[in-house]
Amino acid sequence: MTTDVTQMGRRNGLWREMLDGWVKALTEPSLDAFRAQKGRADPLKTVIGVGLLGLVIGLWAVVAGPASLATRPDAIWVDLLRIIFFTEADFFIISLILFFIAQGFGGEGSLIQQSYLLSLVVAPLGMVVTAFLFVGDKLGLTLAAILNPLSPIGIVSIFIILFSLYGLLLLFFALQAAHEIQSSAVFYTVGAPVVVWGILRVASMFVAQEENLITTEWGFIAGQWEKGTLQELLLGHLWLVAFSVVIAVVLGVVMGVFITWPSRHPRLSHVVVLIPLALFLLLWAASSGLMGEAMGDSVMTTVKGWDRSLMRVEGFFAAPCDIVGAVVSKPVAVGMIGAAFTIILYALFLTGEAASDLTLYILGIILTIPSVALFGAMIGTLGTGPFNAAFALILYSQLPIVRNTYTGIKAVAPEVTEAGRGMGMTEWQLLLKVKLPMAVPVIMTGVRVAIVMLVGITSIAAYIGNDTLGKYIFDGMNRAQPKRYIAGAILVATLALAVDYFLGWLQNVLTPEGLKGRREAA
């Protein structure tokens, strides 16, 4: 009797402990919760927990009968046992693999502890997911239905995805608690087998000559590579980006420095500086007939009269007067000169901080122009070649570069510049030896953003006849060939990632050594 009672007690205790462990693991997603469970590790509980999961999966297989787990109605018990066995086997094989990888990262836990902690997560969550799969299966689980978050199945699948993600998080905790390794090591422990599995899976696709997105795209891209088209387009893409970026960076940094330069005559108003532009714009508008035919005629007669009278000048002033006359009679030339005067006046009187808001504002507006529209708009002036594309790309890249140069230089602590100035540095020395080096990390961030953005926009330059990777996208859309435009998208995205990675490395190289530690200094 007594032995029975104690055995009953122990069994009850076992079940309660197991259930308690599951609830704790699921409701307290923290490292400490798993650490606390570590002491109760027990192979028996692990086996029973995973076995229960196998049972649930088996029951699902019997009732729903998915193709992968086909059961024979005449041998239900055998099938149930088979599925339970395979569940256990799968679990322990995976646990063993994770255990060895974790050991490689310096993990110190035992296999028993690790398996127990993993089972705490896998068993209950697996059951819940199976239950949801059952419901989903009954409702007809298709990709389109899953991706529609408003359909009933979509909602079910959201739960499955959420539970799986939650489970993944808990697995990280479980592994970390079992081995007391760094979280990055846990990440690699889980990631390594997944990557290996992914590679094997993709390899198997090619071996079995499966027809799916990956193999089709691979075949298409490889074919393009063999033909040499891909290299040509890739080179064209990179060349256009590189050409624009070199000019854009120089222009952007110079402009960024320019608008941080202390202004010399800060009290002069914008309005005064803009007067020449306004005057010339007025003249141009009037002469081109924008303000009425009569006005246009009269202006043109007047300027032609000036031209004629200037041409009559002889002697020393003849040559300059000819030039002035020729310019004055052409309204567009007049407008250009007006703009140039305005820029010079800005430079002379308002440079620097007074101009910064305006500059950044204008660059911001430029960025809002759709790229196709900008490419199209410039066809009249710059044609359809690479210069049109480069012009637009340079314009687009200015905002991030100029703004980051501006902020980077502005962020240099005032005491640093004051110390430099007080020690007798000239403004140029201060800029080149102190401000710019200190702003490098910020400027490079802007350049990085700009370049990655350009890699994307350059594909659109294919629209105006440039040979870039965007050609695949436009051709694919025109010919209704999904594999073509998907390949274009994949290639552009890969290129952008690669370029960003390279620039990250470059940024690290260019950043002065002293700024890499604590940013706050001096």
Place this chain on the structure above:
Amino acid sequence: MIKFENVTKMYPGTSSPAVDNLSFTVPTGEICTIVGPSGCGKTTTMKMVNRLIEPTGGDIYVLDERGETRNVLEMDPILLRRSIGYIIQQIGLFPHRTILENIGTVPQMMGWDEARIRSRAGELVEMMNMPLEFLDRYPHELSGGQRQRIGVARGMAVDPPVMLMDEPFGAIDPINRNTLQNEFLRLQQEIKKTVLFVTHDIDEAIKMGDKICILNVGGLLEQFDSPANILAHPANKFVEDFVGADRALKRLNLVRVDEVMDAHPALLQATQSVEQAVGFMHEQGRKFLYVIDADRTLKGYVRLRDLKGKTGWVDEFVEPAATAIRVGTNLKDALSEMLVVDYANVCVVDAQNRVRGLVNTEMIHEAVVESSAAIGEVGKEQANEREG
């Protein structure tokens, strides 16, 4: 030498001057502290010397490295600034440059070669009591006090005869500030720079200055004199209020322990026997005495009650002294040190920890009484003058 002659500064768009017709001369090799309430134009005054701020009127002269008096307004401001040491409160070290490159800023601009810059920087770092390895570190790897020392070293890189310091120790915690102040004063004994030292703290001004220049709001010079004279004879009500009611206490800043200490105190030798020592202590009527060894190095102290009834040598009963005061320390620091460890008697030692004398609270008290008597008499004299 730094000489201000009727220097005035008017900022554009203001009606009253920031600095008003200022004239004073800092003699060569002396520290002049400029002190005053905020808005008194003390920083403006200082920055006009290296023309970070251009004076509106008047002239400023400095003695250059060749010993010639030059009007700064006639010099190229860039070259002028390179020839004057400049140290500010926020230090402004270049975070992207190593300590070596930071110190080498001005030498590099003056075209020194690398080896010369390195040896000079090493010299300065050692002068600041820091190891040579610091040269290749970056500012963020140093503590606040170390950075401030580097700031001072950078200001002295080309050995300029004139230095400007704008609250150089203002951003540092009180303990470190005291250390840095003392270090700089000790350094000044050797380097003998002409220093214009801006501070808002009258205690610092008194401690650091050979001369003090007290400015009032609007850049008005209220008094320019030595600290002792300013404490003893405040020129007017403003100065009197500014230096505070505890003028007598502040004078402790000006008196050094060596001036008041007992240079021949009763001491025990570590090699004496306990019986001898007890006899000597009874004879002197002392309950405890400091112990020294043969070359007068301080060993610690013994208490009479620990020795009573014991045999052996004094050496065995010595307890280490919690503190000793360095020769040259001012009375204020000495007193606060004594209060911290709760000692009534403290040994005065030299750099090698050899005992030079003994100071106790009574001696300091006497010094306070004397100085307040002096102030009192002066006050009476002044009152008499006004009446007469």
